Amino acid sequence: xxxxxxxxxxxxxxxxxxxxxxxxxxxxxxxxxxxxxxxxxxxxxxxxxxxxxxxxxxxxxxxxxxxxxxxxxxxxxxxxxxxxxxxxxxxxxxxxxxxxxxxxxxxxxxxxxxxxxxxxxxxxxxxxxxxxxxxxxxxxxxxxxxxxxxxxxxxxxxxxxxxxxxxxxxxxxxxxxxxxxxxxxxxxxxxxxxxxxxxxxxxxxxxxxxxxxxxxxxxxxxxxxxxxxxxxxxxxxxxxxxxxxxxxxxxxxxxxxxxxxxxxxxxxxxxxxxx
Amino acid sequence: xxxxxxxxxxxxxxxxxxxxxxxxxxxxxxxxxxxxxxxxxxxxxxxxxxxxxxxxxxxxxxxxxxxxxxxxxxxxxxxxxxxxxxxxxxxxxxxxxxxxxxxxxxxxxxxxxxxxxxxxxxxxxxxxxxxxxxxxxxxxxxxxxxxxxxxxxxxxxxxxxxxxxxxxxxxxxxxxxxxxxxxxxxxxxxxxxxxxxxxxxxxxxxxxxxxxxxxxxxxxxxxxxxxxxxxxxxxxxxxxxxxxxxxxxxxxxxxxxxxxxxxxxxxxxxxxxxx
Numbered sequence: 001x002x003x004x005x006x007x008x009x010x011x012x013x014x015x016x017x018x019x020x021x022x023x024x025x026x027x028x029x030x031x032x033x034x035x036x037x038x039x040x041x042x043x044x045x046x047x048x049x050x051x052x053x054x055x056x057x058x059x060x061x062x063x064x065x066x067x068x069x070x071x072x073x074x075x076x077x078x079x080x081x082x083x084x085x086x087x088x089x090x091x092x093x094x095x096x097x098x099x100x101x102x103x104x105x106x107x108x109x110x111x112x113x114x115x116x117x118x119x120x121x122x123x124x125x126x127x128x129x130x131x132x133x134x135x136x137x138x139x140x141x142x143x144x145x146x147x148x149x150x151x152x153x154x155x156x157x158x159x160x161x162x163x164x165x166x167x168x169x170x171x172x173x174x175x176x177x178x179x180x181x182x183x184x185x186x187x188x189x190x191x192x193x194x195x196x197x198x199x200x201x202x203x204x205x206x207x208x209x210x211x212x213x214x215x216x217x218x219x220x221x222x223x224x225x226x227x228x229x230x231x232x233x234x235x236x237x238x239x240x241x242x243x244x245x246x247x248x249x250x251x252x253x254x255x256x257x258x259x260x261x262x263x264x265x266x267x268x269x270x271x272x273x274x275x
Numbered sequence: 276x277x278x279x280x281x282x283x284x285x286x287x288x289x290x291x292x293x294x295x296x297x298x299x300x301x302x303x304x305x306x307x308x309x310x311x312x313x314x315x316x317x318x319x320x321x322x323x324x325x326x327x328x329x330x331x332x333x334x335x336x337x338x339x340x341x342x343x344x345x346x347x348x349x350x351x352x353x354x355x356x357x358x359x360x361x362x363x364x365x366x367x368x369x370x371x372x373x374x375x376x377x378x379x380x381x382x383x384x385x386x387x388x389x390x391x392x393x394x395x396x397x398x399x400x401x402x403x404x405x406x407x408x409x410x411x412x413x414x415x416x417x418x419x420x421x422x423x424x425x426x427x428x429x430x431x432x433x434x435x436x437x438x439x440x441x442x443x444x445x446x447x448x449x450x451x452x453x454x455x456x457x458x459x460x461x462x463x464x465x466x467x468x469x470x471x472x473x474x475x476x477x478x479x480x481x482x483x484x485x486x487x488x489x490x491x492x493x494x495x496x497x498x499x500x501x502x503x504x505x506x507x508x509x510x511x512x513x514x515x516x517x518x519x520x521x522x523x524x525x526x527x528x529x530x531x532x533x534x535x536x537x538x539x540x541x542x543x544x545x546x547x548x549x550x
Contacts, residue, residue, distance in 0.1 A: 110503040112457065145420040147457035148501035149484045154457050182387065182422035182429050185460075209424045213488040226423035228385040 006270050007032035007060040008263060009203065009248035010039060016259035018043045022055040024260045028267055032058040034203075034246045035093060037086060045092050052093070059095035060244040061138065061201050062086065066100035068122035069115040069152060076122075079103075083126050091133040097200050098130065099138050099174055104149040115152040120162055127170040138200035139163055140174035143182075145215055156180050156189035163198050172200035175236055176248070178219050181207055181227040187235055194239020202236050203248045204229055204274065217250045222269035229273045245274065281545050282307035282335040283538060284478065284523035285314060291534035293318045297330040299535045303542055307333040309478075309521045310368060312361060320367050327368070334370035335519040336413065336476045337361065343397035344378035344390040344427060351397075354378075358401050366408040372475050373405065374413050374449055379424040390427040395437055402445040413475035414438055415449035418457075420490055431455050431464035438473050447475035450511055451523070453494050456482055456502040462510055469514020477511050478523045479504055479549065492525045497544035504548045520549065 008030055010021060018039060025033060033052065040048045040062070052059055065086040070076045083100075090098040102119045109115065123137065130137050141159040142151035153159050159173040173193050180186040193199045206227045208220030222229055233245065247266055254262050283305055285296060293314065300308060308327065315323045315337070327334055340361040345351045358375075365373040377394045384390065398412065405412050416434040417426035428434050434448040448468050455461040468474045481502045483495030497504055508520065522541055529537050 105501055110501055110506075113459070143419065144457040145418065145486065145490070148482055155459075158459060182419040184388070184430075184433060207423055210489040211420065211486070214485040215420070215490065226380055226385055231385075 002271055002275060003029050003267060004031070005243075005245045006030055006267065007034055007058075007244040007246040008266065009034035009063070009246050010036050011063070012247055012249040012254065012266060013259040013262050014039070015255055018048055018051055020259065022051055022057060024263050025057060026055055028264060030263075030267060031056065032060045032244050032246075034061040034063065034248065035059055035095070036063045037089060040089065040093070045089050049093050058244070059093045060246055061097040061099050062090040062093060062095050064099040064101050064140075065137070067103035068119045069103035069106060071106050071109070071118070080122060080125055083122070084129060087126070087130050087133050087135050090135045096134060096136055097138050098135050099140050099201060101140055101142060102151045102153040104147070104152060112147065112152050116158065116162070119153065120165060123162065123166060123171060127166045131167070131170040136169065136200045137171045138174045139171065140176060141179055143179045155183055156186045156193070160189050160193050160198065164196070168197045172198035174201040174203060175199055176203040176205065177227050177229060177232045178203075178205035178207060181232065190235050191239050194236070194241050199236065199239060199241045199243070201246060202241060202243065203246045205247070205249050212252070217252045219249045219251050221249060221251065221254065222247065222266065223273040233274050245270075277546055277550060278304050278542060279306070280518070280520045281305055281542065282309055282333075282519040282521040283541065284309035284336075284338070284521050285311050286338070287522055287524040287529065287541060288534040288537050289314070290530055291538075293323055293326055295534065297326055297332055299538050300332060301330055303539060305538075305542060306331065307335045307519050307521075309336040309338065309523065310334055310370070311338045312364060315364065315368070320364050324368050333519070334368045335521055336372040336374050337365040337368060337370050339374040339376050339415075340412070341375035342378035343375075343394045344381060346381050346384070346393070355397060355400060358397070359404060362401070362405050362408050362410050365410045371409060371411055372413050373410050374415050374476060376415055376417060377426045377428040379421070379427060387422065387427050391433065391437070394428065395440060398437065398441060398446060402441045406442070406445040411444065411475045412446045413449045414446065415451060416454055418454045430458055431461045431468070435464050435468050435473065439471070443472040447473035449476040449478060450474055451478040451480065452502050452504060452507045453478075453480035453482060456507065465510050466514050469511065469516050474511065474514060474516045474518070476521060477516060477518065478521045480522070480524050487527070492527045494524045494526050496524060496526065496529060497522065497541065498548040508549050520545070
């Protein structure tokens with residue numbers, strides 16, 4: 001009952017194989033997972049779909065498409081083709097949500113606004129295709145420390161502004177506490193996104209310091225950091241969101257431990273700090 | 276002529292002693308410096324004032340006061356006393372600007388909004404005192420990656436909202452490209468701050484990746500990163516700002532080199548990427 005809405009993003013326990021993850025989730029009473037394309041492709045998309053179906057698991061999201069900021073026409077065409085493939089993979093896995101990370105600045109460019117517009121242009125192409133396949137694109141704003149090299153969409157307000165150019169059934173946003181916890185304009189954006197049915201995914205991680213070199217793999221276990229996780233859960237609930245609450249941690253320390261133990265700890269932290 | 280508005284923040288070439296910095300600036304035709312309290316105290320505040328006066332240098336800012344978020348009454352009293360001392364030091368050095376960094380979350384707190392209000396409460400005490408000494412407090416928003424452990428004021432809009440509770444002659448903001456370059460709401464805040472005479476300091480650094488562990492000392496040399504420095508200079512100029520343009524780099528690579536060479540390189544980069 002208490003774990004009803006909990007979904008474990010595969011990256012949190014990337015040391016587990018897909019069958020191990022499915023088994024461990026079933027034993028703990030966790031009914032949902034978020035998956036990543038690379039390990040799914042390695043295991044086989046159809047095989048993964050069968051595995052999760054047989055285990056009775058719901059796939060709450062697939063990470064990730066995006067990286068749509070290239071100016072070079074060939075790179076741009078490759079990115080669109082890759083996103084079409086990602087939409088198909090999401091449909092095959094039976095998830096209704098594909099997470100998109102915008103991409104960073106192209107080499108030698110310093111124009112964030114133009115890069116964001118190229119993301120919008122790409123969505124013009126991808127959104128209808130996603131709609132046809134029953135997949136919603138979820139734009140994930142990443143923390144501003146990734147603006148140069150990973151994601152030019154840095155706030156929930158920006159992500160929502162992009163999403164609102166399209167039907168909510170095609171494009172929405174990801175609310176991830178790790179990326180938005182510092183932002184005093186994010187609560188209003190959460191409310192607006194919820195009201196309009198555009199919260200397509202809700203992800204949790206805590207903010208711990210010091211940040212590691214490269215700032216990629218320092219997302220804290222729930223309760224270890226500065227984020228008022230329960231407060232954000234309440235805001236997202238108040239916005240009308242009733243979907244899965246997905247825990248997505250990138251953390252070298254957690255990856256070095258036994259995956260099943262980390263999974264159990266994460267479920268406990270969820271009950272203690274989120275519910 | 277071209278270096279008229281350039282000011283070198285002492286931290287950029289912290290390997291130089293104060294007399295070395297003064298001599299090197301004079302040789303290059305740089306007429307202004309921003310100073311830091313710790314090296315100034317080590318050399319002596321009065322002695323530093325005489326040194327810069329004799330060298331014909333203008334002190335454009337003193338870094339830094341602030342760290343006003345403590346809940347513990349004794350810590351809070353100590354912080355206020357330290358800020359009063361910083362105001363006096365600024366007055367002695369003949370600079371009209373004391374840079375304030377708000378401070379991070381206290382231990383075990385997750386309440387950013389309350390921490391920001393404690394900064395406002397402290398400004399109630401400090402602003403009139405600064406006004407009496409002819410010193411303006413300049414609230415510096417730091418990049419959101421410092422929100423937990425260093426500065427709960429993360430955007431120029433937030434900083435301006437705090438400053439606007441006080442007369443512009445007492446409290447304003449720092450516009451630092453390193454901290455705000457990613458923020459699409461910052462240009463409007465720059466315009467508003469300029470219109471109301473609240474841009475008390477303008478600082479430059481470039482954004483380079485990957486970020487180092489702890490993310491403190493990775494500020495890029497002008498031209499090495501993702502920031503449209505000339506674009507920001509134009510915005511700040513258009514907002515009516517005519518003051519010094521201060522280069523403040525925290526960079527282990529630059530600190531490991533000959534300070535005079537770094538200073539000369541920085542002046543060259545300023546001409547190439549900022550003017």
